[in-house]
Each structure stands twice: as structure tokens, then as C-alpha cells.
Amino acid sequence: METASRPGLRERKKQRTRDALVRAALELFTANGYERTTVDEIVEAVDVSQRTFFRYFAGKEEAAFAVQTTVEAHFLEAVRRRPPHEAPSQALRQAVLANWDTIGETIESVVPIELHLRTFRLIESTPALLAVHLRRQEGLEEQLAQTIAEREGVDVDADPRPRVVVALFGGVMRLAGRAWGAGEDFSVAAMRELTTSYLDQMGPALATDWRTRDGEGSGRDGGHGRSGGDGRGDTE
Structure with missing residues (x-):
């Protein structure tokens, strides 16, 4: 019985050390800047050695994205759990909103x-971290596309729709994230509200004739087509 309990205790201790390193790293990054923070400062804050730090992380970058990695895995699992009758775009929308909850x-x-939210802002404003973030997002979007393809029973390499819907969704999410990062309300509620409002625009942006959606005469050119009486522009 003792033998069975010891690995559990050891694992919990390791998890506590890892969590302490993550928290110290993020506090230092957000207070002093990512580039100016050293591994020495992180380990000093936790009172462990550099060797201990590198046992958990390949470097500062991995520590900076440690919580984000958990969030992404949580979201991916939320998409997998969505009811099969939901359309792909709806499953993505409901999963991301449920994820915030x-x-x-x-x-x-x-x-x-x-x-965590301050770290998100830091990533958006630090070129080195933003580049990593965008690369990581590409990997997440590929996983999402494969998940959507499995849900819909299609081949992700033969049918472009899973990657298309995920690319649209990912683009909208990045816009919402930038808008939140540039705003003044630094809260989860504000992030969720912005996410909802941007996702609400996906359908209208793709399906609506913008020139006539508010009624005749509401377009930029006084209700006339951009170059012709049929209001369709110069496509013919």
C-alpha cells in the first residue's frame, strides 16, 4: 500500500514545482518583459536550480505558453464533445464559448x-512570442480540421471544407483577441463578449449582400450598384 502511494505523492510534488515555475515565469514576464527576464530570475523566485527548471521546460518560451497549451487542449476536447448534429461552425462556436465558462x-x-489574461496581452505585444503563438495556432487549427473531418465523416485531405471552416473561425478568433488586447476592459467577461460579437458577424459577412442589407438606398453610393443598374458590380 505504501509503495502504491509513493508515486502519487512524488507526482504531486513535481506538479507543484512545475506550477510554481510557471507562475513565477509569467509574473516576471508580465512585470519586466519577456526578453528582459532570465531563467536565473525565474528559478531564484521559486528557490530551485536551473537544472530543475530545464527538467520541466526546454526554455523560457515553453514556460510562457504552458497555460496556453492547457487551454488549447481543453478547447480541442470541448470540440470533440459537441453533439454530432451540430454543424461544424456551430460546434466550434459553442465549444469556444463553453470553454470560457x-x-x-x-x-x-x-x-x-x-x-493568464495579462500573459495573453504580453504575447500579442511581444514579436518573438507572437510569432510562436501564430505558429502554434496553425498546429491547433490543423488538429481542429482533422477533428471536424472525423465528426463529418470526410477525408481532411480530399475535402477542403474542414480546413476552410477552421481557417475562418481561427481568423475571427484572432480579430477578437486583438480587439480585446487593444481595449481597456481587461476581464474574461469582456473577452467572452467580444468573442460572441465577432462570431455573430461570421454568417452575415459571408451570406449577406452588404450593399442592400439595410434596405434600398443604404449603400455607400446612394443605393445604386457600384457599376451598373443591376447592383452586382462589374463582374460581367
Whole structure:
């Protein structure tokens, strides 16, 4: 019985050390800047050695994205759990909104939500981290496309629709993230509200004739087509 319990205790201790390193790293990154923070400063804050740090992380970059990695895995699992009758775009939308409602406890087991959100802003404003973030997003979008393809029973390499819908969704999410990062309301509620409002525009942006959606005469050119009486522009 003792032998069975010892690995559990050891794993919990390792998890506590990893979490402490993540929190110290994010606090230092957001306070002093990513580039100016050293591994020495991180390990000093936790009172461990550099060797211990590198046992958990390949470098500062991996520590910076540690919580984000958990959030992404949580979202991917949320998409997989969506009811099969939902259309792909609806499944993505409901999963991301549900994710904001349920991820808090998981994040706060490692760092305060507020620190995670400040880190998100840091990533958006730090070129080196933003480049990594965009590369990571490409990988996540490929996983999402494969998940959507499996849900819909199509071949992701033969049918472009899974990658197309995920690319559209990912683009909208990046816009919402930038708008939140540039705003003044630094809260989960604000992020969720912006995400909802941007996702609400996906359908109209793709399906609506923008020149006539508010009634005749509401277009930029006084209700006339851009170059012809049929209002279709110069496509013919």
C-alpha cells in the first residue's frame, strides 16, 4: 500500500514545482518583459536550480505558453464533445464559448485568471512570442480540421471544407483577441463578449449582400450598384 502511494505523492510534488515555475515565469514576464527576464530570475523566485527548471521546460518560451497549451487542449476536447448534429461552425462556436465558462478552474489551479489574461496581452505585444503563438495556432487549427473531418465523416485531405471552416473561425478568433488586447476592459467577461460579437458577424459577412442589407438606398453610393443598374458590380 505504501509503495502504491509513493508515486502519487512524488507526482504531486513535481506538479507543484512545475506550477510554481510557471507562475513565477509569467509574473516576471508580465512585470519586466519577456526578453528582459532570465531563467536565473525565474528559478531564484521559486528557490530551485536551473537544472530543475530545464527538467520541466526546454526554455523560457515553453514556460510562457504552458497555460496556453492547457487551454488549447481543453478547447480541442470541448470540440470533440459537441453533439454530432451540430454543424461544424456551430460546434466550434459553442465549444469556444463553453470553454470560457469552464476553463477558469483549470487555469486557476496553476495561475490566477488575471495573470493568464495579462500573459495573453504580453504575447500579442511581444514579436518573438507572437510569432510562436501564430505558429502554434496553425498546429491547433490543423488538429481542429482533422477533428471536424472525423465528426463529418470526410477525408481532411480530399475535402477542403474542414480546413476552410477552421481557417475562418481561427481568423475571427484572432480579430477578437486583438480587439480585446487593444481595449481597456481587461476581464474574461469582456473577452467572452467580444468573442460572441465577432462570431455573430461570421454568417452575415459571408451570406449577406452588404450593399442592400439595410434596405434600398443604404449603400455607400446612394443605393445604386457600384457599376451598373443591376447592383452586382462589374463582374460581367
